Amino acid sequence: MRAILMAMAALAMSAAQGLAAEPQIIIKFSHVAAPQAHKSLATEHFKKLAEEYTNGRVKIELYPNSQLYKDKEELEALQLGAVQMLAPSVSKFGPLGIKAFEVFDLPYIFAGYDDLAKVTEGEVGRDLLNRLESKGLVGLAYWNNGFKILSANAPLLGPDDVLGLKMRIQASKVIEAQMWALGALPQVMAFSEAYQALSSGVVDGTENTPANMYNQKMFEVQKHATLTNHGYLGYAVISNAKFWKGLPPDIRAALERAIAETTPVANKLARDENDSAMAEMKASGRTVFHEPTPEEMAAWRNALLPVHDEMANRVGRDLIDRIYAVTGHKPATQ
Ligand code: LMR
Numbered sequence: 001m002r003a004i005l006m007a008m009a010a011l012a013m014s015a016a017q018g019l020a021a022e023p024q025i026i027i028k029f030s031h032v033a034a035p036q037a038h039k040s041l042a043t044e045h046f047k048k049l050a051e052e053y054t055n056g057r058v059k060i061e062l063y064p065n066s067q068l069y070k071d072k073e074e075l076e077a078l079q080l081g082a083v084q085m086l087a088p089s090v091s092k093f094g095p096l097g098i099k100a101f102e103v104f105d106l107p108y109i110f111a112g113y114d115d116l117a118k119v120t121e122g123e124v125g126r127d128l129l130n131r132l133e134s135k136g137l138v139g140l141a142y143w144n145n146g147f148k149i150l151s152a153n154a155p156l157l158g159p160d161d162v163l164g165l166k167m168r169i170q171a172s173k174v175i176e177a178q179m180w181a182l183g184a185l186p187q188v189m190a191f192s193e194a195y196q197a198l199s200s201g202v203v204d205g206t207e208n209t210p211a212n213m214y215n216q217k218m219f220e221v222q223k224h225a226t227l228t229n230h231g232y233l234g235y236a237v238i239s240n241a242k243f244w245k246g247l248p249p250d251i252r253a254a255l256e257r258a259i260a261e262t263t264p265v266a267n268k269l270a271r272d273e274n275d276s277a278m279a280e281m282k283a284s285g286r287t288v289f290h291e292p293t294p295e296e297m298a299a300w301r302n303a304l305l306p307v308h309d310e311m312a313n314r315v316g317r318d319l320i321d322r323i324y325a326v327t328g329h330k331p332a333t334q
Pocket of ligand 1: 032088145190
């Protein structure tokens with residue numbers, strides 16, 4: 001009996017030593033959104049699940065609010081392995097040399113969330129994520145933000161009102177073309193610099209989702225906004241391919257499960273926050289929100305839709321056509 005007990009104790013000890021010998025895997029997850037933003041809440045949800053599903057073998061460290069890196073730097077940091085996970089806007093992959101993601105920026109390509117889901121949850125979305133591998137990255141999921149509205153300090157009732165305005169945009173050539181199509185002057189700028197640029201008058205206006213406009217306090221320095229809902233803003237959850245593929249398979253599977261379970265939560269948080277942000281901004285009275293009439297909406301669409309053909313060479317005609325096929329419609333001028 002004593003021998004059996006001693007053998008059992010020895011076994012327990014060696015198991016504990018085995019565990020202790022395995023170093024904890026630290027994943028630094030950096031992003032640019034505010035700590036209270038839905039993207040932050042989504043990363044917190046992921047952290048909780050990831051640490052639970054890996055029995056604490058993985059520790060997720062969250063770095064919101066561009067505290068480590070701004071837009072472009074964070075992608076470089078991921079490629080270099082200085083951080084292990086990001087959730088950048090898909091509009092920011094162009095400077096890395098992956099232009100196809102800018103298809104998401106084409107004005108009015110998605111009529112709403114159902115269209116979007118057909119792309120992000122289907123084969124087209126997966127094909128796009130796979131293209132990240134050529135840059136040493138791995139695409140793990142799409143998390144939505146929402147649909148963008150236009151803002152400035154004067155009413156924007158139609159494309160003519162945007163003429164000559166300097167507009168802050170993300171680093172996407174499609175968004176740039178969209179602003180040129182309106183006669184505006186696009187200015188690429190990091191998210192963390194947008195508020196200051198609007199407040200000091202370095203730029204006159206911008207486009208963003210209600211959630212981002214609210215969390216970055218842009219509504220405090222923009223007197224007017226128009227609910228054009230002209231384009232999508234959303235994220236790809238990504239990692240460094242070498243790091244991800246080097247993870248023990250059981251750990252990788254546990255993290256993939258945590259991401260998959262976080263995605264619907266992240267998307268719900270985003271929709272709720274876009275709704276509540278809009279309600280808060282309206283209640284604040286700082287910005288006047290204009291809902292376009294059907295005629296005004298037609299004018300916005302007619303001015304912006306030519307961007308699809310203009311940018312076909314950049315993002316790929318095939319890809320655009322695949323999206324029209326998946327959503328079942330090709331947006332048409334009126
Ligand atoms: C922006 O730069 O406007 C957005 O991509 C920021 C974000 O992460 O939502």
